[in-house]
């Protein structure tokens with residue numbers, strides 16, 4: 101029985117082309133700047149985002165942490181959504197390791213922060229107050245149905261921030277999903293953010309790694325911060341090689357994941373006992389709620405016995421994510437299994 105694993109796009113396995121590139125990768129000591137494969141990946145990433153430079157890091161969490169440590173001094177305040185991955189799911193690293201004070205604003209259903217909320221939250225100069233130095237956005241927004249934020253929204257926030265002397269970081273863990281969903285290159289988003297990070301290890305299917313992109317000076321300082329948090333990897337070209345294949349071959353196919361997620365959402369919406377709005381589902385993440393007696397844990401356990409894995413994200417809330425390795429037929433199978441489990 102094939103397992104249909106919809107828990108996350110992090111479960112994707114490297115492609116045969118990635119394995120081959122990893123085996124053949126030229127490597128060196130990256131802390132000394134001498135790994136040609138890492139250097140090439142960083143150049144490709146910077147070019148994709150139309151930024152000066154990029155830094156290869158171990159994870160999306162490290163990318164956000166290093167970005168925040170580089171942007172903010174201790175005691176500085178960052179404006180961030182209350183459903184942001186960096187606020188909820190990164191172990192409080194900004195506070196624990198950076199002494200950075202998160203000022204949370206409610207994420208709207210579409211993953212944005214209301215502009216009036218941002219404007220109100222930016223601090224003036226007052227001896228009592230922390231300094232607002234950064235606004236952190238997330239695109240696509242994981243916890244908000246994988247919603248893609250439009251480039252126009254990024255521009256508005258960027259203009260507002262810069263008018264007040266504040267910088268913007270975008271957690272673009274799934275920025276290529278946003279790019280594919282909205283039919284624009286990723287650089288369209290990146291031009292309206294000072295720094296942007298993205299993951300190779302989610303929908304792009306590489307085994308490890310993320311990139312942080314920004315100005316040359318910013319990335320030079322971020323390189324020091326990465327070393328400080330133990331992220332100076334040596335012959336990292338072995339994993340960077342898979343990342344190059346990911347960027348070169350795995351972006352366009354994200355459209356398939358989006359189509360599969362839409363089909364899954366439509367099929368789920370038709371089932372009694374499930375509440376979901378297929379309209380809010382624009383990329384590869386589907387959240388749904390159970391409206392009958394069953395809890396999310398009960399349903400996930402039942403379907404797991406039939407080889408379908410989905411994620412508990414609340415007492416009666418479930419998350420399912422489509423990705424490389426999940427085919428259209430798997431979606432139909434999963435729908436059948438979920439339907440029977442609900443009966």
Ligand SMILES: *Cc1c(COP(=O)(O)O)cnc(C)c1O
Nearest residue numbers: 159160161162185238242271273
């Ligand atoms: C997964 C994710 C991250 C963190 O990536 P890891 O590689 O798991 O550390 C950051 N931000 C968002 C929005 C994510 O979905």
